[in-house]
Amino acid sequence: MKFETPAGINPIDRLKVVGKPTDRIDGPLKTTGTAPYANDWHDPEVKLAHGYVVGAGIAMGRIVSVDTSRAEAASGVLAVVTAANAGKLDKGEFYVARALAGPDIDHYHQAVAVVVAETFEQARAAAALIKVDAVATDGAFDLSAAKDTAPVPKPGQFGGPTETHVGDFEGAFASAPFQLDAAYTTPDQTHAMMEPHATVASWEGDRLTVWTSIQQMNWGVRDLARTLGIPKDRVRMISPYIGGSFGGKGTILSDAVLASLGARASGRPVKVALPRPLMANNLTHRPATIQRVRIGATKDGRITAIGHESWSGNLAGGRPESAVLPTRLLYAGANRMTRLRLAHLDLPEGSAMRAPGEAPGMMALEVAMDEMAEKLGIDPVAFRILNDTQVDPEKPERAFSQRQLVECLRQGAERFGWDRRVAKPGQVRDGRWLVGMGMASAIRGAPVTKSAARVRLDARGVVTVESDMTDIGTGTYTIIAQTAAEMMGLPLDRVVVRLGDSSFPESSGSGGQWGAASSTAGVYAACMRLREAVSQRLGINSADAVFEDGLVRSGNREVALAEAAKAGSIVAEDAMEFGDLTKRFAIQTFGAHFVEVGVDVDTAEIRVRRMLAVCAAGRILNPKAARSQIIGGMTMGVGAALMEELAVDTKRGFFANHDLAGYEVPVHADIPHLDAVFLDEVDAAATPLKAKGVGELGISGAAAAVANAIHNATGVRVRDYPITLDKLLERMPDAA
Template identity: 40%
Template sequence: MSAHLKQDEPITSNRLDKMKQGIIGKPISRIDGLAKVTGTAPYAAEYRVEGLAEGVLVTSRITYGEVVSIDKTSVMSMPGVIAVVDDERLTTRAAQGTANEAPQQDPRTVCYWGQPIALVVAETFEQARDAAKHLKVEYRATSGAPLDPDGVTPEEQEDETVNQGDLDGAMASAAHTSDVQVKTEGHASAAMEPHAAIAEWVGDRLTVHASLQMPNYNITELADSLGIEEDNIRLVSRYVGGGFGSKLGISEETVAAAVAARELKRPVRVVMSRQQVFQCVMRRSETTQRLRLASDEEGRLDGFGHQALVSNLPGEEFAEPVLQSSHFLYGGENRQLKLEVARIHRMTAGSVRAPGEAVGMPALEIAMDVLAEKSGVDPVELRLRNIPDRNPEEDLPFSSRKLAECLREGADKFGWDGGPRTPRQRREGEWWIGTGMASAARVHNVGEAKARVTLKSDGTAVVQSDMTDIGTGTYTIVAQIAGEMLGLSVEQVLVELGDTDHPKGPGSGGSWGAASIGSAVYVACEALREKIAQRVGTSEESMELRDGAVVGGKSLAELLDGEDLSEEGHYEPGDISDSHTASGFGAFFAEVRVNRFTGETRVNRMLGAFGFGRVLNEKTARSQCLGGITWSIGVALTEALLFDPVDGHLVNCDLAEYHVPVNRDVADVEVLMLEERDPVASPIQAKGIGELGMCGGAAAIANAIYNASGARIYHYPMTPERVLAALPD
């Protein structure tokens, strides 16, 4: 049986508030946690398959040009080598910015340094790796390929362009203005688990264990790449060691393993090295942004301008959506927003950790801090004065918004001093101490989702979907939703995810996973409750379920009488997305110390206050917020992809040289969650949280650096040398 809900209207019933099991929202530990910490949860490369051969990708040593020849004989006599696979599909780049897009490049063309061009297969990984290093490849390089966006004539993204009123006039007549240029470097997803796949054919049926975020789309991409029907493919991705956008689309190791396994008629495993993950999996684009703000004497915005330049390979559709929250976060009648893309030859640019706001908000919130100083208005108060009643560009109402509450309650909890702010007011030895703040915003998305819920005859339940859990807690919140609706404990709900033999979930990306798959589970459970109510002889709305029984009546096992009941819930976003602006909101507060001699910055403490609808699990939600704040520290102080200006290769392609924050970088972090019910966001009133926690946090650190030391820096990350260069005399 199936039950379908298309959300065209707000859903105000708030059914989860009326259930009796009392587990929704509670800080329940992850049900998959024990398997993970004991090493018994199998990740993509860890499945035991008989007769497994090992494949290692060979990557390009030129930046732009073409492969002339691959001399297979140069390695075939080496120990253990089975084959060199140079099928053209190995070099076909899956569009990784948005899942389920068609490949964009000629398979024999090399578009960037590090692009996979072949696969060496051997009996052991070490043998394959050695042979891959010795494979002779002849290239024809093309000189003059643009490697850096500076100096490249950009393409304007017309769908992102906004021109309302007269921004130039507003800037000319304003009492106070802020006109700044902010740069951000590119970022890597830097997920803990490298990209990996094991492919095995049984007849015409292909099974692939892979590290994927969105099997619902990935199966279509792989079928298209191999020229077979989706029905002949099974993707298994039960545990994923982080994705952060890098595993949205099918990438080369999965296609390579499938092609090689079919050719060799034996299973093949392909695991990217850490260096290959950095070199050929998509990056976040670097950005150059100009912010122009015009206000009256009291700091109320009359003009708002945000212009951004990003980059990508020729032919790719994705453009880092830098302006995403700028369209609605603050008011200003005179508005000008523009996004441009420069075509350069670095690896594909795509979705990485909150694409758009992760780099757009840190730039905007520096500009707001500059305006606060010029207008003499406290930074918190400035933002409060500029919260619009409706979306200022589309004149749409907000579905819900906790921005003002986050600003006020966050400031109070942090101990924000709303008095006059002047740099260098506090020093401890050789360290200046200062504070800063910023707003947070991240657009809310939901996706079509399906989930099968089976109420077993013994009174337990099974939930099945190809939805993935990339470390965010999906297994647990799915069990909580089903348990709450059916009156079961979490221990009585078995959750099976990450298998395309199950109904199609939404996939994990864009912070839409919990609200989307949770809604599908909710719809299925509602239908099951209807069936149970019929057996009880009452209405579903009045029936109460708790501890595996109808309150005041029989147990579920007695009611089922040896029969299983199953329903497939189908949730589909409807027209409501066109009638409201839905977003998560929040505020960041940071205290930093800056060394007066070295320019080193250390974060003493940070607080994030967030409003994102219903909290489905207090512990996993807080964990997501902590992770986002940690990412903010990386954007602010350490993370940057560095490319060689001569040949364009990535210089810092491992975790030793690409600096993500570690324990010593993350001090005292506090999270304040302001729960709300958003009837537009989803049937379960939840919004996304995974990425909201980093959208603007870097600016709180940047603004604190200025307050501490007087160094106003417009280039992320704010390294010691940049701080030193910006220190006033």
């Protein structure tokens, strides 16, 4: 099925199941510990071996030799795999770092060996016996030192243009009565998901099956087959449950490759789970940025010039952090410029992390907007409303399909009590706490991509949905079940959903905020095919058929849906393919964040007291699951604002705080009650369900809102994230 024109009235619009705040159907499995994650895979008939990864102890250099003799002789060891005996290895299309070093070492903790043994403890003990002789060479590890010579990213390293220009930015900025020119930095961050990267690999002849934790099943099969040099049809990937990802499990990484190599070398199924201290440097991360934002405006607050430049670093061939994306779309302004630069760094690979581009970009842009509003003496909410636009400011011929940013701002301000905010910083006290309010806009793209599904109606009247779509903790099982139930006129308990198996039809996968909208559209297409097949089996006109309450009605005729499958199950399969509506419309999600913080007058301790997000993101398929996604993003925004930072050892070239003791993330004590509200919206240009994703909207702008609240509380403006106590203490107002 093709989606080429905006959606009209269709079966989803009945909203008997879709749009309801439904409990997650996988909830009981998650809460009872019976959901089988990758590291839980176990077959009592199979004797499973265990792999332990040895990471490089230098950041840049060349392996001279790897002595595995003592490890191979150790108790329980079945095989030791290094580049010397692994065979020819390639790498996948998405990531640029190799899963196994040799002879060159590309970054610290890049795998140099995997030890396979009967038990995990034996593998770990034997790994300590391996002696790696390597010669270190100089590398580049400091973004600030590489900034001035960073080139324009090469074509293909970024999904859009690396520079954009509209009008005369430099001239308009120079002549603007009010100007802001400020630099901001965001640090390297790690995904810190609860479930580590883990894979169980098993060979049967030349066929490989992997039980792994991965977001994009289609990418994973493609990349694992390419890496190992085998045909795609010889690889089966299974990933029914994923314990968090945030972009860190887009496709296969070292655990999947090394488990596969270990299984081939030992002749046994092998499990590899990366220990937490290895993950920060062995895997991908969100790269640091240095950003410069310039805004020029008239006395009455209208933006006449807006420019945003961003520098990030990566391994050779890696992607830039596209921090300028939100500036291209969020505010009006006749004269515009955005520019990306990408330095070569020999740190572990930088790649996607929740809302890549928007999350770090808005940490700069939305603070700059507040700083400009302060210069102008205009309320920050009013300043943003004044510079709203209903068309793409870089392509004015392209209107937004839906854009309720102003309504998000106004409703958020009213709900939060923004009118009680004191504009002059440092004026509100609550005992020992200085109290401030801050806000920020939110924007995140709403992409869609081809997605397929298979649906089966059986004689019990049960519909089973199969798709290789994954659920990374976002509630995909439930929204897919809701979609199928709505389309086939069934209650939710008459729908079974099977996901995360590459033998099922190829879906969009999870990531980029496209998963919910794309995968449910694929289920919609398959269900439309099933409705036609059911109608044909029952001898009725599918155009007139109404599927409702477990029945099929046409004219005066009414038949139980199950009757259609009495002679045998009916199976239908289809994919939703999307046309060029994204060229005709700018399709985005929008929101507004509001935050209140307290800052201790003596210690500069920061406490978030309350937060609100008001969001407009098309039809909300499951408000309960969507709210969970938004408050999860808000929580990550607090982490980005106040604590998350991979500390770079710029001499030795690695992230020093590579565990959850040194890399701090928000815990329950850091997060108050969060409120998330959705505006009533449908977006007919988005999908047949008129829905868009929300998984990354919640983090976009959240950190900036916290930063702006801290400034309102203290009068101290910190432009280098995270905002830690040391950056506030010396500049705090007199406690007396």
